[in-house]
Amino acid sequence: MEDLTTLHSAPINWSSFLKQVHLDYETPPARGVTHGLQKDAIQNGWGARKNSKGSEWSFNFSLISCPNNQMILTMTDRGTTGLIGKVYDHSTQIDMLPDEIPPHEKLARFECMFDSGGGIGPGLFGRGKLLFNVASKKHLIYYESYTINREYRFGKRHIIGRNCEQFHKTLEGDLARKTFTEVTNNVLKPLEQPGTRIVIIEPINDVVSAIKNGNFIKYIEETWWEIILKYNAEITATDESGNTIRAQIPKEFNSLPEKNIDGWRVYKIDNESVELKDDNIVRIKHLHFLLPPAEHTIPEEFRGINVHRKGMKIGPLQLSGIPDEISDRFFGYIQLDEDYEELIKDNITHYDFSFRNKPPYRRLKEIAQDHLDRFMQELGYRKTSQDPNEKIKRLSEEARLDLDSILSGMGVSGFGMGQEKEPGIYIFLKDLNLPQDRNHVKIGEVISDFWYLITNTLNQPKTIQIKVTTRENGIGQIETLYNEKIKVNANKEFKTQKLKFSINEKYPIGKKINCIANVYDENEKIIAQKSFYLNIEFEPSHEEKFTKITLRSAVWPRKESHRVDHNQSIQNLIYEIENLTPIKTNMKIKLKTIWTIEKDIIDEIHESNLELNPFETTLLNIEKIDVSKDKYNEIRRGKIILRCHAVALETTALWEKSTRLAEHNLPFYLNMDPSYGFFDDPTYFDGGRESPRSEAQPLEGNRLWEFKINNTHPAYLQLQTEDDEQKIKNYIFEEMARQTVFVLLRKEQIDSIRKLTNLDSAFDLYNKDPDELLRLVAYPATDRIIAEYYGG
Amino acid sequence: MGVKNIGIAIITEKYPGGKSKTTRANDALTADLEKEAIELDQYLSKHISAIEKELIDRKLMDEIIPSSDIKRTQGNVVLWHTLGKKLREICNEKGIIGRRERYWLWESIENIHATNRIKRAKRGRTRSHFEYCYRLSQFPIDFAKQLNWSEWVYFFDSRTVREEPRIDDWLKTLVDRDEKISRELFRFFTQSLNKRIQKLDTSILTKEELFAIYDENFKKAKNELK
Secondary structure: OOOOOOOOOOOOOHHHHHHHHHHHHHOOOOOOHHHHHHHHHHHHHHHOEOOOOOOOOEEEEEEEEOOOOOEEEEEEEEOEOOOOOOOOEOOOOHHHOOOOOOOOOHHHHHHOOOOOOOOOOOOOOOHHHHHHHHOEOOOEEEEEEEOOOOOEEEEEEEEEOOEEEOOOEOEEHHHHHHHHHHHOOOOOOOOOOOEEEEEEEOEOHHHHHHHHHOHHHHHHHHHHHHHHHHHOOEEEEEOOOOOEEEOOOOHHHOOOOOOOEOOEEEEEEEEEEEEOHHHOEEEEEEEEEEEOOOOOOOOHHHEEEEEEEOOEEEEEEOOOOOOHHHOOOOEEEEEEOHHHHHHOOEOOOOOOEOOOOOHHHHHHHHHHHHHHHHHHHHOOOOOOOOOHHHHHHHHHHHHHHHHHHHHHHOOOOOHHHOOOOOOOEEEEEEOOEOHHHOOEEOOOOEEEEEEEEEEEOOOOOEEEEEEEEEEEOOOEEEEEEEEEEEEEOOOOEEEOOOEEEEOOOOOOOOOEEEEEEEEEOOOOOEEEEEEEEEEEOOOOOOOOOOEEEEEEEEEOOOOOOOEEOOOEEEEEEEEEEEEOOOOOEEEEEEEEEEEOOOOEEEEEEEEEEEEEOOOOEEEEEEEEEEEOHHHHOOOOOEEEEEEEEEEEOOOOOOOOOOEEEEEEEEEEEEOOOOOOOOOOOOEEEOOHHHOOOEEEEEEOOOOEEEEEEEOOOHHHHHHHHHOOHHHHHHHHHHHHHHHHHHHHHHOOOHHHHHHHHOOOOOOOOOOOOHHHHHHHHHHHHHHHHHHHHOOO | OOOOOOOOEEEEEEOOOOOEEEEEEOOOOOHHHHHHHHHHHHHHHHHHHHHHHHHHHOOOOOOOOOOOOOOOOOOOHHHHHHHHHHHHHHHHHHOOOOHHHHHHHHHHHHHHHOOOOOOOOOOOHHHOHHHHHHHHOOOOHHHHOOOOHHHHHHHHHOHHHHOOOHHHHHHHHHHHOOOOOOHHHHHHHHHHHHHHHOOEOHHHOOHHHHHHHHHHHHHHHHHHHO
């Protein structure tokens, strides 16, 4: 009999994990599966090279069309150690390995899913290994390796549904050769020289087309030019017709001149020592900034200053002060020594860094900024005799970039994000017909035919209670119209029956009555509410707001960011449009994008007519908004407003035809990261000792906020006398952090506040005394940002 | 939004050496379209300087090119109306119909081809000086001359006027009716119209409905000033 108490590992849903890997590589700053494939594959190969200079090393990608019409992609490294190490039984022995598998156990490292190679072997985070399966339409890969010890190994990894199929033990010797030949239909001969070959069965279309149209080799050149330049590394791609192209140094680099020549302006520093904490001295091996002549154009992927790690381009360093007029041709790179590389590890997809708020990364940024400032001075973009205003402006910009980086790293939405509703339970009023289209009702009249729609947009069922009552404001309940407890399944809806009630003697003349529908959860907490008002025998005063538009949800190309690049799209937008009046309203809904700086309409996305009953709410779904390069080309980068507005199609007692009933504006940022906190440069005010050191003031409603510094406050004046740039920047940063928390509270960005304070969702921010709000929320949130700034 | 033209490409920015830096196009920039952009650029280079010369010869402006750092003279309605007509001829000849394509043309003239004689301070593409000249030129000169250039600028600057091109057609009804408009009346009319329609989106109104609002407002303005 089976021992039911035996413990087993929890099953993993491999398909779901594969999807997540796919999503990670499609989410910027990653550049998609195809770009990631070359990066991960070559990283594995280069990490396994036999000697540090990579002599005899080569890497080849080959597309091969098999006789059975199946396409395969082989990725072969040579001049490497091969997948050396012991062959373990996957079901019984592999668990005996230490948590961090030693570097010489290359086969085990390759086969264990969540073990990384520490940046020197296969897959720093083990993602690359699954990326290969993502790149296969069948999620199937084979791998073979001939090691420097003359061992031949063959393995398979196939993700089918929830399972990951592989051999119990990697095959070896003749059996391995025979099986490899069979599964590849005699198309491939087993390796006879040290190296490893990964075979992707039926590569996805993107990969195939990129190899055919030459983009794949461009991706390689962009990522790996450092080892091509330094070690003449041979990396090739072969299409199905046998045409082979070898990766070169990108031609745009003009062989990276090391001094000013032919109109190129160059700034180069080698071997700069960097002192970190605990006397730890590391080195920036090369810092090389280049500005080609004006007529030279540099593709976007090369622009800015990119940091390299282990021979590979990772991603750009965010530096301030690159003037707009040269930003489309200014580029450069930074290479570090091995010790420094170890301290600033790249993230899971290898397109950004993991520890951006830690001292090694921050120090690197400071040094790079310092050199950039000097180069800009040389180029005449910054005055050598520093104008104090310019200096403060620059320091403020640096402080703002640091704040953005910190807030972004902590998953805090910026002020400009707009309010989007999270999944949950929603209630909508339907078909309310009021006598003569007014909520001024008389005794004897009947309010009928209205009902409620309750939607559950959560991914799980929810048991709820719906209670509809009429109440006199400030007095209490008059009558209960509906009271039911029900279960609404995930992503389903529920409709109540039609309801009615008579305005009888229970309803006080001259009073305002609220008909309120509350939805309660299992703990009797109100989770959704919808109400409408009736005035018993008296004329209401005119409402100012007729309609309300809110954006319930939208899928952005990047998580936690409203950045949209050319040819990306915002998808599945759901607007909630609510009639706030007792009048049946016919309206036109228009959705368009507006280039903020030029106040010019760029795209008219949607137009439809809508009829809403009194107090009714409906949803408007917009499948997607394409930010195509064609349409948005003239805006290289900048802020765009997505405007949804409602216009009255008929004249009523409250408005005339063509009245703008409501407007909802949502900013997004084309080809640029939005500022998470304050926009633009700070402004100054002469507040003296009686005013606070800084203030935050709303601009454009409360979507944008301006940061103001009191330049006559004694603390600020003292700082000016010291003339210490770091102290000034720290002062500005701390004030900005303080005001950021103030704005988040003012805007009721509760999720952001919770992230900053680690408060759980039960903590009610609304009903707190001022001292509690300061002690439990404002101070800890500010301190947390400041702690991250000074080195976490 | 304006009507989309077929295959228009306009060079709007150049490097100091003369090579194209930015080319705006309403379609994929093919080699043919790029060639057309270069041809248009050469055409503009000749024509804009010829237009400036003609305006000087007609004594509508000075030959001396004002420097960028001094405030330029406002110019008069006849000058800008004449320039607008010339610009309209270019648009017609080159098939530049859509509003967006027109803005690119103004950008090109502003950045590359015009001197400070006919350029004025940049105030964003929707408030382009050349667009105002272009719009003014559709009215007979005798009608346009009833007002100063500053009144026309005040009129074109209004958001309600910028966003509603049909107001030009309504103004033409004043021309047809041979309405006499004083500077004071026009300024007052513009002011009250802005106030009247600031909360409206007139694009959904029929021509009759829209013109009724303009007529009512014009009548009211006349009565107020009586």
